[in-house]
Amino acid sequence: MKIEKQAQAGTMQSSDLMVFVEPANELKIEIESTVKKQFGHLISAKVDEVVAALGVTAGFIRVSDRGALDYAIEARVKTALQRASAA
Template identity: 70%
Template sequence: MEIRRKAQAGTMQSSDMMVFVEPAQELTIEIESTVVKQFGHLIRQRIEGKLQQLDVRSGRIRVSDRGALDYAIDARVETAIARAAEE
């Protein structure tokens, strides 16, 4: 999928995540998280996996995480990308 425009998904509640995406030349992922020390590596891995699965090759991905579990990360990333891919 292609990121055509700015979009977002999620909430800032505990155990959830806000995902912001926008078009860019390169693919970058920025992570801010309440549990970055403990889980930063796993959050990045999960987002990278999801982007690969959705075939996203470029765009600026920013997440503000409040301790989302893997399935919540998947859902928020997928929704943000789907919204950004709309014409």
């Protein structure tokens, strides 16, 4: 999947997250979270997993997490990437 334009998905509500995606020459992922100290490692692993599964190799992905569970992270990241790649 190729990131062709800016896109976003999610909300800033508690237990949700916002995902911002934009084109870039290489893959860069930035994660900010209210529970980074406790769950930063798991959030990061989940984002990496979705990015790899969709075959995204370049793009700037910024995650602003408010304590979302894994299924929400997966859904929001997937949606943002699909929106960014659609023509």
